[in-house]
Amino acid sequence: MAGVTRPLRVLIVDDDALVRAGLSMMLDGVHGISVVGEAADGAEVPEAADRHAPDVVLMDLRMPRVDGIAATRGLRRRDPAPEVIVLTTFDTDENILHALRAGASGFLLKDTPPAQIVDAVRQVASGDPILSPRITRRLMDRAAVQAGAYERARAALGRLSPREGDVVVAIAEGRSNAEIGAALFMSVATVKAHVSSILTKLDLDNRTQIALLAHDAGLA
The missing domain is CATH 1.10.10.10 (Winged helix-like DNA-binding domain superfamily/Winged helix DNA-binding domain)
Incomplete structure (x- = not known):
């Protein structure tokens, strides 16, 4: 969302209250970023998006009722659609590809350093996708293996x-x-x-x- 001068509005979606609190604390202290809301499940995302109109959503993958893939797919159908960064501990090839196909602009692991998460929020808000280096390497290796086969x-x-x-x-x-x-x-x-x-x-x-x-x- 190039040209946005107001603080970037971030919605955090995770079924772990401690994770939500940690991310909220980290991001709310950053100039130009405002955490406008939280959701504990993908089922809560449509209402939260209506209420808070986020620019970027940090999305967990595994949640009890509606998972992050389905929630991401729903968000990307909205107009305007917020950017979605999947933030998860589950980095299987299947999860990565499903998330990207659902429309996620980024895929990061939860052990990503805070500064990189902040940079990722700004980057996807500017229209540039982001993948953690470890995931980029895995996708490259997968493509090479598939091409070779x-x-x-x-x-x-x-x-x-x-x-x-x-x-x-x-x-x-x-x-x-x-x-x-x-x-x-x-x-x-x-x-x-x-x-x-x-x-x-x-x-x-x-x-x-x-x-x-x-x-x-x-x-x-």
Whole structure:
């Protein structure tokens, strides 16, 4: 929210009263930032947002009734929509990606130093997303692993004939030999021969590994 000259209005959402009190104490002592409200659950967020019109929301992930992902999604549908920084102890890849897809502008761990949390509030209010360095590295590593798996899978499947490739896709779809034969107009014996050839060429042990390879290659 570039150009805002009044204090940045911050709403704190966390089911732990001590965490809320600590964040409120820390942020209310900072020039240009005002903690305008608190909520103890995601279910309280819509009313709190209506009442306080925050610029930035510090959002916990795990809360008893409505979690931080759902609450973030709801906030980002508002007009105007406040920026959301997820502040949590749970840094699994799944949580990070769900939060970002829900529209969070930042993702920080609760052990982040106070000065960095203050900087993050100012940064997202200016329209710049923020991720803790540890999370940025994890996302980069995840992307590299996924990209590598994709390339390896595509290269492996490139050793197959077009017909064998069709069988791989059908296996990834969960079809039986009979169903594959009916779909590809071949006998069950021919399907079995193709499956055996695929396993040999790709040095795999079973159909599940074929399906996983197809998934890595983006074919299923």
